[in-house]
Amino acid sequence: MSKLAEFRQLEKHLAEQLAALEVLKGDEGLAQEIEFEQKLRNLLGEYGKSLREVILILDPAASSRKGSAPAPIKATRRERLVKVYKNPHTGETIETKGGNHKQLKEWKSEFGAETVESWLSK
Known part of the structure; x- marks a missing residue:
């Protein structure tokens, strides 16, 4: 222009x-x-x-x-408990707080999730 x-x-x-x-x-x-x-x-x-x-x-x-009041404190999540799985076939144990463990996933795919959950130590 x-x-x-x-x-x-x-x-x-x-x-x-x-x-x-x-x-x-x-x-x-x-x-x-x-x-x-x-x-x-x-x-x-x-x-x-x-x-x-x-x-x-x-x-x-x-x-x-x-919103001039201070922001509320965020609630913190409860800490996850450690779960101990013991494979009765090999005697190997796994300690994990979640289900994203490589060896645990392999066991679940090989033996089935229900079977592996039955290996949970109480």
Whole structure:
């Protein structure tokens, strides 16, 4: 895009925004909101309070909803128990906390999962 075309496009957008600004200046609702904000800020200054303090006075539960409260402590998982499997054919033993043990998987594929679980020492 040429510089002239870019300039005219920006000029057009500026004119649109200025027109929208003039419409807002004449809006009764905006004038009321501006007046309210000014009076509220003066009142806050008069009593030496911040907006956060006023919110906490009016709605004490607001702090917990906003996430400003400290994050809850994550629950930790129970530690896994050590399981001891003893192969009656070879006398070999395996100690594991989970089922992702290489030798245990081989036994389960060779002898079947139910059979290997019966080898669990209690």
